[in-house]
Amino acid sequence: xxxxxxxxxxxxxxxxxxxxxxxxxxxxxxxxxxxxxxxxxxxxxxxxxxxxxxxxxxxxxxxxxxxxxxxxxxxxxxxxxxxxxxxxxxxxxxxxxxxxxxxxxxxxxxxxxxxxxxxxxxxxxxxxxxxxxxxxxxxxxxxxxxxxxxxxxxxxxxxxxxxxxxxxxxxxxxxxxxxxxxxxxxxxxxxxxxxxxxxxxxxxxxxxxxxxxxxxxxxxxxxxxxxxxxxxxxxxxxxxxxxxxxxxxxxxxxxxxxxxxxxxxxxxxxxxxxxxxxxxxxxxxxxxxxxxxxxxxxxxxxxxxxxxxxxx
Numbered sequence: 001x002x003x004x005x006x007x008x009x010x011x012x013x014x015x016x017x018x019x020x021x022x023x024x025x026x027x028x029x030x031x032x033x034x035x036x037x038x039x040x041x042x043x044x045x046x047x048x049x050x051x052x053x054x055x056x057x058x059x060x061x062x063x064x065x066x067x068x069x070x071x072x073x074x075x076x077x078x079x080x081x082x083x084x085x086x087x088x089x090x091x092x093x094x095x096x097x098x099x100x101x102x103x104x105x106x107x108x109x110x111x112x113x114x115x116x117x118x119x120x121x122x123x124x125x126x127x128x129x130x131x132x133x134x135x136x137x138x139x140x141x142x143x144x145x146x147x148x149x150x151x152x153x154x155x156x157x158x159x160x161x162x163x164x165x166x167x168x169x170x171x172x173x174x175x176x177x178x179x180x181x182x183x184x185x186x187x188x189x190x191x192x193x194x195x196x197x198x199x200x201x202x203x204x205x206x207x208x209x210x211x212x213x214x215x216x217x218x219x220x221x222x223x224x225x226x227x228x229x230x231x232x233x234x235x236x237x238x239x240x241x242x243x244x245x246x247x248x249x250x251x252x253x254x255x256x257x258x259x260x261x262x263x264x265x266x267x268x269x270x271x272x273x274x275x276x277x278x279x280x281x282x283x284x285x286x287x288x289x290x291x292x293x294x295x296x297x298x299x300x301x302x303x304x305x306x307x308x309x310x311x312x
Contacts, residue, residue: 216291225280
């Protein structure tokens with residue numbers, strides 16, 4: 001009997017030594033450098049490659065942006081110093097959602113069997129670490145009773161009652177109802193603009209998908225050009241070839257409006273304007289006749305102004 005006890009003690013000592021010799025798994029941490037790299041990453045769809053004939057102002061107009069914001073995002077000090085083939089960020093830094101890092105509890109993937117050195121003790125299996133089950137046995141341990149007919153009957157009754165317990169089935173989780181995303185089409189609210197006509201003259205030229213990016217409105221030199229909606233002046237100058245003296249008003253995150261071929265500009269960049277406010281005088285700068293070329297841009301894309309302006 002003493003030999004069995006010595007063997008048990010030796011086995012237990014070897015087991016403890018083996019456990020202590022295992023070094024903990026290395027832990028890797030994502031430092032600030034990794035976070036900075038992730039934040040600075042730019043998706044290909046958020047980049048624009050400069051082509052021949054592009055200017056910083058035309059790129060900003062085509063993407064529905066303020067040219068000053070575009071310059072700031074790309075560290076451009078001189079708007080005239082851009083080159084063909086250069087790539088520009090056309091989305092604000094941090095606008096794209098960064099990938100979330102999901103952490104999971106460390107698991108062994110299999111149950112761990114614990115066996116006492118006492119051969120008479122029952123074997124207890126614990127669930128894998130990280131599983132959705134208790135890690136420790138929560139039922140009270142059975143006591144050792146001397147053998148008798150009553151003890152045997154009591155154990156059998158306990159086994160039958162445990163087997164008779166009904167299984168509890170969780171009801172399926174109800175999925176939240178998905179609602180359609182809000183639209184910013186005219187009349188739908190949100191980014192809608194209550195447009196008015198920017199000039200009183202006759203329409204001389206229509207919008208075309210493959211041709212004119214807006215409409216031409218006739219008139220006399222010096223006729224008032226008014227803001228077609230509330231907004232902020234994001235451009236006032238002559239930097240876009242073919243537009244002459246131009247004003248661009250940003251109404252919200254969706255819509256811009258452009259007013260070209262003026263003979264005089266009455267507002268400056270950064271100035272807030274109100275619907276109906278006189279912002280320029282009609283002219284023929286960079287045009288073959290006196291007219292106002294008027295464009296509506298939806299997220300940078302030219303759209304037909306007649307679909308937005310009220311009927312006359």
